[in-house]
Amino acid sequence: xxxxxxxxKRRLVRxxxxxxLELIGAVPVRPRPRPRRFLPAFKVxxxxxxxxxxxxxxxxxRTPTTGAEEPSPxxxxxxxxxxxxxxVRSAVALEAPRPVPADVFPLAVRRVILxxxxxxxxxxxxxxxxxxEKEITLDIALRLREALxxxxxxxxxxxDDDRFVNLxxxxxxxxxxxxxxxxxxxxxxxxxxxxxxxxxxxxxAAEDSFGSELASRExxxxxxxxxxxxxxxxxxxxxxxxxxxxxxAAAIHTALYGALRRVNPELIDRGVKTxxxxxxxxxxxxxxxxxxxxxxSETEATMLARPLxxxxxxxxxxxxxxxxxxxxxxxxxxAPFLRKESxx
Amino acid sequence: MTxxxxxxxxxxxxxxxxxxSISTSAGERHVVHSYVGWPVxxxxxxxxxxxxxxxxxxxxxxxxxxxHRPLEEGLIKEGSAKDEAAVAELLKHLLALAGxxxxxxxxxxxxxxxxxxxxxxxNKQSLRKAVAPxxxxxxxxxxxxxxxxxxxxxxxxxxxxxxxxxxxxxxxxGRIPADEDQRTLTLAGDWLDDQLAVQIQERYPDARFxxxxxxxxxxxxxxxxxxxxxxxxxxxxxxxPTSIDITDPVRIxxxxxxxxxxxxxxxLLSRCDPDFQDQVRNNIVLSGGTALIGGLGARVQKELADxxxxxxxxxxxxxxxxxxxxxxxxLDASDQEWERLAV
Numbered sequence: 222x223x224x225x226x227x228x229x230k231r232r233l234v235r236x237x238x239x240x241x242l243e244l245i246g247a248v249p250v251r252p253r254p255r256p257r258r259f260l261p262a263f264k265v266x267x268x269x270x271x272x273x274x275x276x277x278x279x280x281x282x283r284t285p286t287t288g289a290e291e292p293s294p295x296x297x298x299x300x301x302x303x304x305x306x307x308x309v310r311s312a313v314a315l316e317a318p319r320p321v322p323a324d325v326f327p328l329a330v331r332r333v334i335l336x337x338x339x340x341x342x343x344x345x346x347x348x349x350x351x352x353x354e355k356e357i358t359l360d361i362a363l364r365l366r367e368a369l370x371x372x373x374x375x376x377x378x379x380x381d382d383d384r385f386v387n388l389x390x391x392x393x394x395x396x397x398x399x400x401x402x403x404x405x406x407x408x409x410x411x412x413x414x415x416x417x418x419x420x421x422x423x424x425x426a427a428e429d430s431f432g433s434e435l436a437s438r439e440x441x442x443x444x445x446x447x448x449x450x451x452x453x454x455x456x457x458x459x460x461x462x463x464x465x466x467x468x469x470a471a472a473i474h475t476a477l478y479g480a481l482r483r484v485n486p487e488l489i490d491r492g493v494k495t496x497x498x499x500x501x502x503x504x505x506x507x508x509x510x511x512x513x514x515x516x517x518s519e520t521e522a523t524m525l526a527r528p529l530x531x532x533x534x535x536x537x538x539x540x541x542x543x544x545x546x547x548x549x550x551x552x553x554x555x556a557p558f559l560r561k562e563s564x565x
Numbered sequence: 566m567t568x569x570x571x572x573x574x575x576x577x578x579x580x581x582x583x584x585x586s587i588s589t590s591a592g593e594r595h596v597v598h599s600y601v602g603w604p605v606x607x608x609x610x611x612x613x614x615x616x617x618x619x620x621x622x623x624x625x626x627x628x629x630x631x632x633h634r635p636l637e638e639g640l641i642k643e644g645s646a647k648d649e650a651a652v653a654e655l656l657k658h659l660l661a662l663a664g665x666x667x668x669x670x671x672x673x674x675x676x677x678x679x680x681x682x683x684x685x686x687x688n689k690q691s692l693r694k695a696v697a698p699x700x701x702x703x704x705x706x707x708x709x710x711x712x713x714x715x716x717x718x719x720x721x722x723x724x725x726x727x728x729x730x731x732x733x734x735x736x737x738x739g740r741i742p743a744d745e746d747q748r749t750l751t752l753a754g755d756w757l758d759d760q761l762a763v764q765i766q767e768r769y770p771d772a773r774f775x776x777x778x779x780x781x782x783x784x785x786x787x788x789x790x791x792x793x794x795x796x797x798x799x800x801x802x803x804x805x806p807t808s809i810d811i812t813d814p815v816r817i818x819x820x821x822x823x824x825x826x827x828x829x830x831x832x833l834l835s836r837c838d839p840d841f842q843d844q845v846r847n848n849i850v851l852s853g854g855t856a857l858i859g860g861l862g863a864r865v866q867k868e869l870a871d872x873x874x875x876x877x878x879x880x881x882x883x884x885x886x887x888x889x890x891x892x893x894x895x896l897d898a899s900d901q902e903w904e905r906l907a908v
Contacts, residue, residue: 230717230897231897234897234902237706237710237894238902238906242905242906244690244693245693245906
């Protein structure tokens with residue numbers, strides 16, 4: 222084997238080792254190149270200010286540059302505003318963020334944010350008989366708020382009437398309210414012979430094409446493509462919030478399926494899954510999206526039309542929330558906290 | 566025992582949706598179906614006399630098992646504890662088959678595990694969690710890179726790894742592939758199974774068959790182009806075992822895979838540095854189980870001829886090429902690097 226080939230292999234193995242060390246947090250993650258769209262603006266700025274920079278370089282620029290070197294954004298800023306000498310923050314000098322073990326902070330659940338999917342002109346799914354997802358989700362959210370009224374949670378709704386709130390605003394509002402958990406309520410539409418069942422999502426990569434399609438559909442108001450979101454998500458998937466979201470999703474799903482199966486023995490358990498729904502991406506707290514039924518199933522559509530079944534769903538969701546709040550490692554619902562219901 | 570006297574075993578593992586393989590520095594090579602099953606009840610456990618079954622054995626006894634194929638789309642299904650456990654069992658089984666079990670003649674196991682190109686950080690971390698109890702040090706690598714390393718096609722080459730759930734395309738530029746060097750299509754072996762099932766059902770509406778039967782037919786008979794012989798299989802029709810001719814369904818289903826593969830190749834080629842496009846074009850490698858479709862390499866090369874030409878070769882041993890590549894990486898990494906990567 223040639224030495225050149227050996228050298229190449231040696232270098233690649235070294236890079237691979239570094240990539241794996243980054244994965245386990247043993248070395249700082251290498252900064253990724255900025256997206257290309259920033260370059261033209263920067264280049265224009267550099268062209269405009271470069272003569273000034275050269276002129277003033279004897280006192281402004283502490284580090285000499287060669288003519289071939291493209292000025293860095295930091296240097297351009299220095300030319301524009303030479304007076305304050307701010308310390309430069311270097312990505313390389315910073316310690317890499319590491320996941321925090323989940324048991325470091327036993328977290329209490331105090332403020333529960335409920336998100337009734339769709340609303341206003343956004344109807345969601347609907348049956349031929351005219352049953353609308355936006356109405357069902359709101360009804361269940363209101364019932365759930367009532368069901369939790371005896372618990373020491375503060376319950377807030379992203380909407381408590383029939384109006385349109387875009388996905389980003391829902392998440393931002395939940396963040397502003399400093400919610401401890403976020404539960405988004407939706408009703409599914411499934412194609413094929415197994416067009417029924419319940420499933421609960423938390424943030425992660427879509428596990429299958431259905432998850433991708435569903436997330437794309439629900440994210441229509443986001444303005445992001447799935448490709449853009451993938452980059453965004455990379456940094457989020459590994460954090461503490463995902464572990465908590467997974468626990469919340471498991472608690473809610475187990476309660477939901479367990480309770481509903483008693484009244485609907487044919488209910489299909491579609492499981493706890495991951496998908497990049499925007500409301501889960503933008504929220505800063507453990508967040509889940511529960512598809513509490515499927516309107517595509519005639520049986521479930523008929524049952525959803527009955528208030529009693531919607532009450533079952535609300536009660537089941539409440540049970541899941543309580544179980545999550547009371548799980549080992551949690552402080553449980555904060556007793557001294559003001560017991561209060563409020564809506565947006 | 567001193568460090569130098571430690572018996573270190575290096576292994577390369579290709580964790581696939583359909584099959585998983587292992588190659589070790591002791592010369593062992595094994596492949597298993599990526600199925601894991603647990604007996605559904607006490608009766609099943611009594612009949613099977615095992616608490617967990619893996620591979621072919623699990624597939625054959627599927628009626629008595631809670632059967633999992635834990636790597637759908639090549640990734641551990643996030644959020645499913647059962648599938649994480651299934652991956653751990655699968656790895657345990659592979660390592661045991663290959664004699665890579667600590668304490669049994671081996672003091673230390675160093676593993677390189679190949680994952681699909683599109684595996685995200687979180688999937689890799691799930692995998693790391695599953696492998697941690699079984700090995701001492703671990704490197705996770707994208708599968709096309711492992712293939713390229715094993716074939717020493719590291720510069721100006723295109724690797725197309727067509728597995729069960731994904732077809733991973735990767736341009737090798739003498740560096741660890743970045744996002745822009747890679748593409749993933751979810752049109753691969755499983756998709757082909759679906760197409761084949763649809764084709765057969767259309768021709769024989771009364772025939773009954775399972776996905777496992779279709780998968781087996783595909784693996785035995787798949788081809789593109791002219792059929793050398795007619796393909797006949799036996800399936801129950803109206804409850805009676807009947808011989809049916811599936812030659813055309815097999816050909817149609819397999820040929821449906823060609824256009825997206827060629828389009829993706831051309832798209833990736835068009836993004837290569839023009840100075841090296843010809844070199845890459847003439848160094849295209851098909852690997853993975855689905856690359857075993859009869860005549861696929863020649864057909865892809867023929868399609869490419871209309872788009873500027875190119876040379877396509879199918880690896881001789883697609884089942885082990887990934888795990889062999891992983892093993893090569895494991896052997897090339899230094900002791901010091903392995904120490905840093907201890908789990």
